[in-house]
Amino acid sequence: MSIETTGLREAKKRETRQLISDQATRLFMTQGFESTTIAEIATAARVATKTVTNYFPRKEDMAFDHQDAFVASLAETVSARPAGESVLGALRRTFEAGVAAQDPVIGFAGPDFSRMIHESPTLSACLRTLHDRREEALAAALAEATGSSPDDITARTTAALLAAVHRVMFRRIQELTLAGRTNDEIAAVVADEAADAFGLLEPALGHYAVG
Structure with missing residues (x-):
C-alpha cells in the first residue's frame, strides 16, 4: 500500500470521526446527553451503529472529543x-x-x-x-x-x-x-x-x- 493511499485512508478516518462527534454533540445539545441513543447518532452521521462504537467506545467521548x-x-x-x-x-x-x-x-x-x-x-x-x-x-x-x-x-x-x-x-x-x-x-x-x-x-x- 502506498504512502498516498495510507494518507487518504487516515484522512477519511479523521473525517468520519469528526462527523460522528459533531452529529452526536448536536443531538446532545438539542435533546440531552442521557436521552440520545447510539442508534440516533449513527443515523444522523449516516454510518452503522458499530462504526460509532468503533470510533467512540464511550458515549461521553463524543462530547469531549478533544x-x-x-x-x-x-x-x-x-x-x-x-x-x-x-x-x-x-x-x-x-x-x-x-x-x-x-x-x-x-x-x-x-x-x-x-x-x-x-x-x-x-x-x-x-x-x-x-x-x-x-x-x-x-x-x-x-x-x-x-x-x-x-x-x-x-x-x-x-x-x-x-x-x-x-x-x-x-x-x-x-x-x-x-x-x-x-x-x-x-x-x-x-x-x-x-x-x-x-x-x-x-x-x-x-x-x-x-x-
Missing part, C-alpha cells in the same frame, strides 16, 4: 516555557492568552455546550475526571522539570494548587455563560478574577521551578 488536548494543556505549558520563566508565570501567561482568545479549552464553550454539560450527570462527572487527569499530568511535568521522583509531594501539591485555579476559573466561565453573559463580558470579569487567583499563589510559588 479531551487529550485538554488533559495535556497544563503539562505542555510547563514543558514549553522559556528559560527564566517560573511555572506559575508560564501558566498565568497562557491562561491570560486563553482569556483574550476566548479559548474553549479554558471554558469558553458557548451556552449550548455549557448547558449540555451542566444538565448531564454523566458529562459533569466526566469533566471532573478530565480535570483530575490534567492535574496528574501537570504533577508529572513538574516532577520532571525539577528532577524529582514521580511521587514527589512538592510537585504533587504544587500541581494541585495550580490546577485548582484553572478548575475554579473554568467553572466560573461556565457559570457566567449559563447566566447569559456574553463572551466579551465574561472575559473582562475573568481576567480580573484570574489575576487575583494567580496572585494568591505568587508568594509560595513565584520562584518554583524557574526554567
